[in-house]
Amino acid sequence: MHEQDYYIRNAKDEKLIQYGKRLSNEIQLTAAKYDESGDFPFEHFELLEKEGYFKLTIPKEYGGDELSLYEILLVQEQLAKGSGSTALAVGWHLMTFFSLSNYRPWKEEVFQRLCQDAVxxxxxxxxxxxxxxxxxxxxGGKPTTIAKKTAGGFVINGRKSFATLSPIVKHFTVLAYVEEEDKVAEFLIEKDESVSVIHTWNALGMRSTGSHDVEMNQVFVPDDALLSYSEKENRFTGNSSAYTLQIPAIYLGVATAARDFIIDYAENKYSPSLGNVISEAAHVKQKIGEIDIHLSVARSYLYSLAEKWDSPLGLRNNLSNEVAIAKYTVCNNAIKIVKLAMNIAGGNALSKDLPLERYFRDVQCGLYNPPHPDMVINQIAAHAIEDYRKKQVVHQ
Known part of the structure; x- marks a missing residue:
């Protein structure tokens, strides 16, 4: 039995699962090498480009595959089993186009051009x-990246951190403060000599995402590079921010890889004191059972939510709490799963000869991808209190 089978609804899902597995198996061959060095895995991205991965969330009208939320989670979960770093890095590209496709805040000709560049x-x-x-x-912080109005456009200065994909992108967008208007706006930046990638990324986990700093020094952009203003409702918050569900799907994939590895390990690790393989030990069975319970809870919540968001019920703007809970629950369960797998392997789990220590380091990063745990808890608490107060007013 493989739990993933329960989440394959049709022939297309099956095809996407196999597609993701095939790519995952290929990038897994060098995942440890890039984790060790921290170098950006250009060869992984050459493969993904060749296999059409960059167009998965681009609208069909512009040459993409326009996968649903449920479908892209299936593929990304599989890819993350091979390399969490590669899945997370390419995931930001996929999430960007997914959010833009469903919200469309930019001029359509700009969006079309960027879609076609990707495809x-x-x-x-x-x-x-x-x-x-x-x-x-x-x-709620205000960007220190400043955009100043000038003849025919803007001049932008500033430095961004955690700029995932920075070694490979030819263009990117930034949030900058427009001084003359006292507003925050999103600008499209083309890489040139006034843009510097500063190699600062040397993290505990997700080491090959290329999340360096990017510095912009007197970058001139034309007027049409101002894509949209960051209003209260924007592409990052619209549609319940469901595009971010790729983040927990990726950590779920890493945790599933740990689960699959440790069962294989336990089935082939002989214990002289037990006189059998360690999978027959009661405490190992206990931990494997707990792993699959955590996995089942996480996967069930994530995919049922995605299916609800994809449905024609008109709920897309009413699921922000559920999206936040999914991120919190799945990422925390992923940590529990990998920790249990580490406990089964014992001291051997710390060895770089096994992938468990990489999985362990990678899943820790889920807590630091937005939204952070305290923000989720505060959001849910505020909603619960507000709901209670509304009910009290009705009953008075």
Whole structure:
């Protein structure tokens, strides 16, 4: 029995699962090498481009596959089993186009051009929003990246952190503060000599995502590079931010890889004291059972939510709490799963000869991808209190 089978609904799902597995098996061959070095895995991305991966979430009208939310989660979960870093890095490109496809805040001709660049030339796209000097913009901070109006456009200066895909992107978007208008806007930046990638990414996990700093020094962009203003409702918050469900799907994939590895390990690891393979030990069976319970809970919540979001019930703008809970639950369960797998392997789990220590380091990163756990908890608590107060008013 493989739990994934329960989530294959039709022939297309089956085809996507096999597609993801095939690519996952290929990138897995060198995943440990890139984890060790921290280098960006250009060869993985050459493979993904060749296999049409960059167009999975691009609308069909512009040459893409336009996968549903449920479908892209299936593929990304599989890819992450081979390399969490590669799945997370390409995931930001896929998430960008997924959110843009469903919200469409930009001029359509700009969106069309970027879609066609991805489909025809393999151009990747990501938004660089985080700044070490400004704190967390998601928490209400104002960008220190400044866009000043000038003749025919804007001049942009600033430095972005955690700029995933920075070694490979030819263009990207940034959030910048427009001084003259006292507004935050999203701008399209083309890489040139005024853009520098500063190699700062040397992290505990997800080591080959290329999430370096990017510095913009007097970057001139034309007027039409201003894509949209960041209003209260925007492409990052619209449709319940469901595009971010790829993040827990990726960590679920890493945890599933740990689960599959440890069962194989336990079935082939002989214990002289037990006189049998360690999978027959009661404490090992206990841990394997707990692993599959955590996995089942996480996968069931994630995919049932995706199916609800994809449905024609008109719920897309009413699922923000569920999206946040999914991220919180799946990422925390992924950590529990890998920890249990490590406990089964014992001291051997710490060896770089086994993939478990890489899985362990990678799943820790899920807590630091947005939304952070405290933000999720506060969001759910605020909703619960507000709901209670509304009911009290009705009953008075």
């Amino acid at each position: 025809q030339r393999g151009s990747l796209l990501n938004v660089f929003a985080t700044e070490s000097s400004a704190g967390n913009i998601v928490r």
